[in-house]
Amino acid sequence: MALVTTPLGAxxxxxxxxxxxxxxxGVTNIRNGPxxxxxxxxxxATEDPxxxxxxxxxQDGSALTFGTTAPVMIIPVEEDTAILVVIPGGLxxxxxxxxxxxxxxxxxxxxxxxxxxxxRAVTADN
Numbered sequence: 001m002a003l004v005t006t007p008l009g010a011x012x013x014x015x016x017x018x019x020x021x022x023x024x025x026g027v028t029n030i031r032n033g034p035x036x037x038x039x040x041x042x043x044x045a046t047e048d049p050x051x052x053x054x055x056x057x058x059q060d061g062s063a064l065t066f067g068t069t070a071p072v073m074i075i076p077v078e079e080d081t082a083i084l085v086v087i088p089g090g091l092x093x094x095x096x097x098x099x100x101x102x103x104x105x106x107x108x109x110x111x112x113x114x115x116x117x118x119x120r121a122v123t124a125d126n
Contacts, residue, residue, distance in 0.1 A: 003027050014038065014124045022054060022101030022119045024109050028061025029096035034126040036090035037097060040119065046080040047115035053077070053105050054119060060096035066109035074105060077117075092126060 005017040017030050022042075037056070044052045055071040057064055073091065077083055099119060103111040 026100035039122040043082040043118040044077040045115035057098040
């Protein structure tokens with residue numbers, strides 16, 4: 001499945017964005033502009049023997065260069081694990097929210113996850 005964003009409906013101004021295969025290709029500007037991230041769920045499959053890393057960038061996608069652009073947030077996820085990170089008050093991404101999944105910590109994004117790395121994010125427009 002490709003990246004899918006679903007509005008959660010009135011009176012909520014939030015949307016749920018899902019990517020069932022977050023990888024080194026990344027997803028850029030998932031809300032097509034500035035947004036605030038309120039929660040993210042990450043699921044790593046059993047086939048990944050080392051931690052996976054979800055990396056989040058404050059980029060609109062046009063200038064995002066993995067390994068050069070520093071991530072705003074990195075979340076490690078152990079194999080066969082699902083985690084939920086809730087951000088009270090939210091974390092604003094003033095240019096746009098972009099993300100990538102890989103097997104390295106730090107700013108590098110070169111090694112693909114061995115299996116599907118699922119991301120679900122709750123966001124709202126700024």
